[in-house]
Amino acid sequence: MSYAVKNMTQGAHELIAFRIGDQEFCVDIMSVREIRGWTPATAMPHAPAHVLGVINLRGAVLPIVDLSARLGMKRAEPSPRHVIIVAQVKRKVVGLLVDAVSDILTVTDDNIQPTPEVSSDYERQFARGILAIDRRMICLIELETLFPDSESEAA
């Protein structure tokens, strides 16, 4: 399954924009399953710092990732005002903890600017591009590089 944006060479596609701290990010709407409020998660032993734990999503075990920490920013203090974006990344479903969902954007490929050359490879790794809308800067995130298939990684 390929990332929907790749296949849509022309025409409009929709993105979900959300805030983490004072920055704005977005992901392709096709990978978003649902958006829900924060519920306390069960902590996982030996989990990396960005994994907050797992919650019960209608019978399935859903890992919750602090997207802020995953992007290398400061760790979130989850509160009832936080939002979980349930996203499908390849075969797995993961919950992304963000501060708030801000917008649904309809953009064309022309709107997506290439990622600027910053010194750190880290940011460039997960950013697929930058959007400039209404004088805002929104970073388009590639979820597949953020959450690689651990099976293949481990082998």
Add this chain to the structure above:
Amino acid sequence: MDMNEIKEIFFQECEEQLAELESGLLKMNDGDRDPETVNAVFRAVHSIKGGAGAFGLDDLVSFAHVFETTLDCVRSNKLEPTQEVLKVMLKAADVLADLTNAARDGGSVDQARSRGLVKELEALAHGELPSASAASEAAPKPVKAAAPAPAPVKAASAPAPTDDSGFQPIPFSFDDDFGGDEAPVAMPEYEVSFKPRSDLYAKGNDATLLLRDLSRVGEMSIHCNMDALPDLEQLDPEGAYFKWTISIKTDKGEDAIRTVFEFAEWDCELDIRPVEDAASSAGTDEELPMIPVPFDLSVLDGDGIEQAVEAAEEAPKSKNDAAAAVTAAETASNVTQLAAAAARVEKKEAAAAAANANAAAQNNAAAGAGQTIRVDLDRVDRLINLVGELVINQAMLSQSVIENDNNGASSINMGLEELQQLTREIQDSVMAIRAQPVKPVFQRMSRIVREIADMTGKSIRLVTEGENTEVDKTVIDKLAEPLTHMIRNAVDHGVETPEKRTALGKNPEGTVRLTAKHRSGRILIELADDGAGINREKVRQKAIDNDLIPADANLSDEEIDNLIFLPGFSTADKISDISGRGVGMDVVKRSIQALGGRINISSKPGQGSVFTMSLPLTLAVLDGMVVTVAGQTLVVPLTAIVETLQPEAAAIHSFGANHRLISIRNSFCPLVDVGRILNFRATQANPVDGVALLVESEGGGQRALMVDAIQGQRQVVIKSLEANYTHVPGIAAATILGDGRVALILDVDAVVGASRGQSLKAEMSYAAAG
């Protein structure tokens, strides 16, 4: 139901027949000479051939035909089922399975192999291979069977009944009179009475046309009865007044006649009766006085008798209509009294053949424990998921009732208890639906052993035990792959070549033993070979070369053996040249772990290795002890817990810098703080504040696991962590508790292992990836 569905059913049945075929052949290989076993094998191939013919799968039909011919030789005792013969047949069974799979999935088969086997089978059928004994035995046997002495008859060759007088009727050929093929006198006769109702004409049918069709079925004479025809004034122009009586001679059977009237059946009075031949029925119903009949002794040369027997067997089958054949035989019996006796023999044969026709269905039903139905696995899965939800819901309900308990509303509590019991029963029943014996997987393994042994030129016997042990279907399905891998390794690397074995003073034939048994709520599968064992020197060297262990590491034999499970070994290809079994064992271990199982190896140099897998019986539910550790709720599988105890300060002893032991009835057991091992807290909790769970791990040895408190015992529904997350060392799976929160299920063995000093974190792959 469309064609594809029917085809799918055929392939499902094929699978069963193939399993039957293989198990039958293996039984014969072990010396089983029961004619019923041979028949079962024959039937299996025959049904596959029949079904394949219906779907036009020509490759399959032609191969099955050759196979069947050879099996028929065994069945008729013309071919002795020696080990060599059975080896060819087992291979043929493999090819048949390949062809079936190819027909199903559109894949290709090894043409050279199947052609080679066709030749071998044909050679066997002609009595050429592999020993000359087959040919020489064929002749004397029928003679023995036909000898008038009261010696018992060989059942399979000539099932002639012995008469009271001790006389043995001998079936022999009467100039082909009772082949059924060319016996016009033997044509059965039917009387058909046909009276159309007016509806028949109203629907546009014409009696004349029906009668014309009927004339094509056989030779007939028609009589029209016009008695009912009224006077012209009273005649209803739309009425029906004629009635026909037809007598027809046909060998096509009653069904053929009925087919003619297929579309008129509801609109007429139809009566079809076979006309009994008085002479022949007299001969068959009662015992005939035995009149000595002079007969040509030349029939004793064997061939004649054999032909007769064969004709008796073939006639009903080739017509696929046993009844007709019986009638034919009965008519033929008019020729002489002796022939009547022969016909009786035939009648028995015909009856047997008729039984054969229904064999697949009936026999399976009779052999199995009871009636079965075929259910789509998805439906069962759905049911299991629903029951899982039911269990969670029931737990939720119980919890909220207990929380809101206002002075014990007894009716609610009682109802709840009943619900709990019902839920439990439903769950058990649903689980039982999926429970299946491990037999099919084990059977598949015997094929793999055969193939690899052939390829490597080794001689290997696979011994299976406990193949009726039942496990959940999902476990069985996922077991096949790692087991295949391990069997392959055992045959390829474990067992030595026959020459080497002989030189070592071992039996040149190696043995691979596959055992399944239940043990304390889990299934234990053991794979043992009597090969060379693990070459520890080389494994150790390889591990050092690959930087998996430091060069100066001081490892026990057991630890060295376990090195082969490390991922690094899978990339090394040279290891397959030596007796180590590194190839892909990490994959095996991972797939076993994914099933919530464990794998252990023990090896003795020169004597072989034993792989032990312990797997849960089901992947769906588990009896667990719900405990709290460092504010987290965990579930500990009940099967692992031996006892629980409240430690007293006096029983706790420090041991070295970091270890503590607890004395239980004068023995000392290491104390393991679950909270610390799972990284939930940094420092050890005070044991006196908590509860100790005495557990026994698969690797042997007891440990006391320290938890903070016990909440209760509960049946929990197992939810996969791997589906969305990853494997977490120390955690077997997750579950959802009554309050809707996720709780983790402890992997007791991993925790015990970690307490031995192996770090849980070393296995952590997600951390490295993220």
